[in-house]
Amino acid sequence: MTQLDPTILLVDDSAVNLEILQEALSRYNTVTASNGDDAMEIAFSRNKPDLILLDIVMPGMNGYEVCKILKSNDLSKDIPIIFITGQNDSDSILKGFEAGAIDYITKPFNIMELKARVKTQLSIKMARDQNQRLIHKIRTVNKKLTDSIEYAQKIQSASLPSKEFLDNVLPEHFIMLRPRDIVSGDFYWVEKADDKLIIVAADCTGHGVPGAFMSMFGVAYLHEIVGKNKITQPAEILNELRRIVIDSLKQDEDSEVKDGMDISIITINTEKKEIEFAGAFNDMLLVRNKEMQIFQADHMPVSIGETNLPYTNHVISFQNDDCIYLYSDGYPSQFGGPNDKKLMQKGFRNLLLENHHYTMAEQGDIYNKFFDVWKGINDQIDDVLVMGIKL
Template sequence: MSKDSTIQPSTILIVDDNPKNIQTLGVFLQTEGYQVEFAINGESALDWIKRATFDLILLDIMMPGMDGYEVCRIIKSDPKNQKIPIIFLTGKVDTESIISAFDLGAVDYIKKPFNQRELIARVKTQIEIKISREEIARNLRDIEHKNELITGSIQYAQRIQNALLPTEAIFKAYIPDNFILFLPKNIVSGDFYWTQQIEDIIFVAAADCTGHGIPGALMSMLGISLLNEIVMTKRVLETDEILNQMRDKLIGRLNQGNSEGAGIKDGLDIALISINLSQKLLTFSGANNPLIIVRKDTKSGETILIEHKADKMPISLHLKMKPFNKTTCHIMAKDKIYLFSDGYSDQFGGEENKKFSLNSLRQLFKSLYELPMIEQKQRLNEKFIEWKGNNKQLDDVVIVGLNMAESYGEVDFF
């Protein structure tokens, strides 16, 4: 049996108080392969609609008792039946009657006496439209269902990613006064933050992986895994060497060094610091992402900004593959330290719809110096939302802010 033989013919309800009109219309439509039912008044038509499903209704206006307008109004007020297309077939030809029909929800208006070929053409058109709408509705429901499944999977991936990120309690245990502004573009993020401590050395990183969403999240999980392996397992403590080994391992894991992985250009940018509590030293290494420190000048009392530049190359296979550098500086009490991705500065917005820019972010950090860290996070978030306006968020955002206190637990730091 062919597939087409299982398709049920469309069913049409003819409502007319003239038996001759019903007979003529019925023959025309049955010849075209439609299934036809009849009603000689409004009450009978509404009874039919309660008992059966129709693909189209041909409705006369002038009938004794309930006229066609009232029948149409009742049908269209019922959510179950309001999508059934109704064509008025009537001898009323004045403009007001036609307008009233369309106002009530009719899809067409055919005047008697009608042309057989024209009527069949209009009926076919409306039934095809109805079938197309029903198919679209089915497809939309199918898409919604699949979207729910996909969203559910992504939300589960988010839980896995969040489990890999350091908790607020862990961050506070290492550096109590801090904030993390973490704004994924999608449910999961290609940006990540990381921290660990080995003896009196605290490590902190903020990274930006290639892409966002699921691809970025997969890269972020790889990045976190590599940092933990290099620092916690292999006990590599120098920031430049951590990045060197991270790059080598990522190239190896993604097979970027051979023909199989030649097309994979994924990688990450990162700002990585180590804070040696006993020596009061901060060491920084960066792959494209800089480090910013804001402090009070001890002589002038002015708020100053110090920026440590990153190497202009990613953690990935790249044309430039030099060893990463490191810079070391003494840190002072009340220094504010910022590690971040480029998602904030690259966001378009404002009156001129341009990028926020790194320079604007520098000035924003500087202006926030006197505020508590939790309030700094709030101000940064509010400014981002204000700047973005009605624009879409273009990328993931992460900013880690650290306030260097005068002491850590029983250790007098400064």
């Protein structure tokens, strides 16, 4: 069928009635059947009709039976059916609707009413078919996009440090990375430079595809800054990363693209038993002897900002069994719980403090499960990254 030439199946055991209907509906393509079996054969064919006008009283199967069969079959269930009959009492009409008909036309026919009802039902059918075509097209496009993004996720995952590398260079640790969408704007990065271990937890502007693009930039820039240029002090890494982001994205006060990153970076020197920390909005938490210390990040993004001062470099002596936590704002910002509110920084920090005595692997499981319970039926509102390291 096209919108210009719908086909109507006329089913009646009276040749006179079929002739009247064909003449009244001459503007449409019509096919006829004089009994239920022939009607179903046509309805199940490849060239199925767009509308069926179905008599009730016929030899063999009556119209109610035919209607029920057509509505129960996947090949014909979407074809609208109008009963045409002289049985116009309320019980008969109700029975017709219960069988699956959408309208009722009584005999003898009022031609103007017949044309109007047919036109209305065909318009509804064509609009519904158009919607189905659009839905199918949208699903096709969506699948192609989803397939592409899922492949991009594989590329993004491959850019992150491998589990084997992390297990080899990191102390006891866990990493919780949960993208809001398929790909993530949050990422982590780890590099060993001589006797120093550099660990990065980053939250790029946005999430999904835009965030993932920024995360790939971030990984590439960190390889250049640390791996190539041998910069290991966290504040200097941030200063250089900010400069590269601003230059690469041509950012100034008037630019539309002001995307960047919120990052926490630590450099661990095991020989000196020191941690250096610098952050852009993202703090570092240290738990020692059941107490939490908060090392605050500078309120300057890794991008063009209102102020572009050098980042602060904190130097902290660490002790064995100290627990370090780096994280993005996704976990504290998640709505949920009994009052459907954000967990907030205080709730998140209390959660870490209550569970820091467990092994890092156990903590990772605890925080993943808690997040699911807290979120409940709510949508995840942001990418989530939490890294825990036991020194």
